[in-house]
Amino acid sequence: FGTDEDLRALSDALHARGMKLLLDVVVNHVGYDAPIVAEHPAWFHHEGTIEDWDDAVEVTTHEVHGLPDLDQENPEVLAWLSGRMRGWIERYRPDGFRLDAVRHVPVDSWRALNSAAKEAGGPDFILLGELFDGDPSRVAATWREGGFTHMFDFPLHYAATDVICRGAAPARVAGILAQDGLYPDPSKLVTFADNHDLPRVATTCGE
Numbered sequence: 001f002g003t004d005e006d007l008r009a010l011s012d013a014l015h016a017r018g019m020k021l022l023l024d025v026v027v028n029h030v031g032y033d034a035p036i037v038a039e040h041p042a043w044f045h046h047e048g049t050i051e052d053w054d055d056a057v058e059v060t061t062h063e064v065h066g067l068p069d070l071d072q073e074n075p076e077v078l079a080w081l082s083g084r085m086r087g088w089i090e091r092y093r094p095d096g097f098r099l100d101a102v103r104h105v106p107v108d109s110w111r112a113l114n115s116a117a118k119e120a121g122g123p124d125f126i127l128l129g130e131l132f133d134g135d136p137s138r139v140a141a142t143w144r145e146g147g148f149t150h151m152f153d154f155p156l157h158y159a160a161t162d163v164i165c166r167g168a169a170p171a172r173v174a175g176i177l178a179q180d181g182l183y184p185d186p187s188k189l190v191t192f193a194d195n196h197d198l199p200r201v202a203t204t205c206g207e
Helices: 004-016 075-092 107-121 136-146 154-166 171-177
Strands: 022-025 096-099 126-129 150-152
Touching: 004 075, 022 075, 075 107, 096 107, 107 126, 107 136, 126 136, 136 150, 136 154, 154 171
Parallel strands: 022 096, 096 126, 126 150
Antiparallel strands: none
16 A cells, blocks of 8 residues: 555654554464465464354464464564564554454463563553453453553443444443443543444444
8 A cells, every 4th residue: 555655754744743653463364365374384373264252262273264373372473473563663653553353362472562562662652452352351351461551442332332222221331331440541441433343333223
């Protein structure tokens, strides 16, 4: 979609306006036809596609919709990913990363990757995790153990759409908000109505 110079220019233009740049970082998998799969086959799990999405081992060792699944517990893979993340920080000076598919990467690997990114990006570098989970306790535990600075508020998303679109009692939202004390800093939860992986909220509500 552009050159290194284009992205640096975008970063500079955003910062001149008091805005921030977050880059979307995917460490769980690569594209279907990525050359690295043939170049480094030992860097990947070869367990097939996820069948049981509630199996904690399967969701970190199997493929999401058939996408080649990196083995982040392999030291070479972890070093390669950390180096790429550092390189993006050095070249483009983003303000943070939006970190994809959190549940599909071991939390120890997240801790190492996030530590490396924070070291390169500085104390204010944003590490925003996307954990598809409606349980505040699981989101909070992953937040702490993985070294994230922010998390998407999936628990509130699910509760709000249940109330607004499906007729659940408003107490469903109240019950989620009452658990904000579980989080390291609830003000760093990112609220959203829907996203690219979900039906739009108008569709969910039958509009």
